[in-house]
Amino acid sequence: MKHTARRSFLARVRAALPTLHPAERRLGEFLCDFPGELASYDAQELAQLAQVSKATVSRFVRRLDYSNYEEARRHAREEQQTGSRLFMPSAKSPQAANALGDHLQQGKDNIDQTFSTLTLDDIDAVAHSMLAARKTWIIGFRASRPLADYLRWQLMQVIEHVVSLPGSGETLGEYLARIEPHDCVLLFGLRRRVSHNRPLLDFLRKTQATLIYITDEGAETVKGVHRHFRCHTAAGGPLFNHVSVMALCHLLAMRTIELSDTQGRDRLRQIETANDILDEL
Template sequence: MKKQEKSQISHPILLNNSKLINSENKVLEFINGFQGEVFNYSIEDLAKLANVSTATVFRFVRKYGFKNFKEAIIFINKNLQKLNEKYPLSTSQDNNISTIVAGNKYVLDNLYTNELQKIIEKAAQIIYNSKRILIHGAGSSKRMAETLVSNLYKVSLNVIAHDDFHLFLPVLGNATTEDVCVLFSDNLNSPEAAFTIKQCREKKVQIILITSKKKSNLITKNDVVILYEKITSKHLNIPLSSKW
């Protein structure tokens, strides 16, 4: 029997920063993937482990508003301690259960802020008043899309959804200004997401985005954007679970 590989966890010790470039995102990914109790690397060690230059780490620190590297380490360790206490993750090889529990607990604790509640209510009103609700989510977003589709069917709304983008294309082609498109896309970096948004813009179809991407050239002020942070595992899909 093949020995199970320990799940590689990523949790939001530092939140996403839209100002980061690719090399700086490597630093963020390393920090958020850290599973120890104390983050005590030197700037040289961090640069080496993240496979970037020390100059990149310096820029990374400045973009998060820290005065120096030491201040960044203190902040990281404070957040790490809070996450480890509130959302404990097992260090054993079979740590999938603790990942699921921590991931969903984090979502529940951070989902219903007053600001986000207003955005969700706005999205719900748009959905309710639309002639047709076009929903697409594939890959890691598929389960979230399926949950919304199921809930909207229960209240007898006119929903059209396909996780196969080739089947979703004709739906987009027939969309009108009376419709709304709900797009689930974790990072908004797929060609399908870009094409869907482009088509909706051309046809003046209202867009509701559910994503973890805080800033993207694809997003405009007219879009309704529901953002989420998450705890993820290399081996598991921990979806945002929200019922409107």
């Protein structure tokens, strides 16, 4: 039995991504987003969906240590039968009568799967890093941007020097040049990840700042980061479900406030005093 036999299909894909050729990598990234497609289509149909050749599909499954496409497809089907929503075909939509319940259940499932691999020590380590940092930087693009802004807004209650970037009309370089080893950086890398996500990670590692990487469950393992939080974002329709990401942001902010001690409480009092003076609720 091959050493990969006990690994899940998605784990095999993630592990292989850094070694794949461009066309194979495109197929691998497609399957990280929609692994259920392999269970649902034959090799020719999958090749058309991922915009690669059938030969690329054949090479890809062999790189995952499957003897052929049907073996890989059978493995994906087995995982689909466990009830994992991640392996449901992307084209399948819930029936109208069950839509509300299905969407709510999907959000609950995503939260359960995300936090099943996290501990309070993981959360507290990030909170302490942000509290001790000279400056905290939060970076997000596309769907990640409003989540980065939300986390910054909450952290401002107890952390004075926290910035979300890039700002409108500004370049990353204007900020990246100012990141120092005593800083903390939280990078959101939710799909669809921007093309410069990888070089950005490389640059941030070189700054020697504390680096926290927040992604979806399909992201490959990244070396050189202090914490990598994978949030499950499976959904029954065309939009990713970010409930678990918001839950993680909320918990990070709450624990940072709770661990901020006297300095944090003093800042909270100052904020409330300013709000009273300005008659703001």
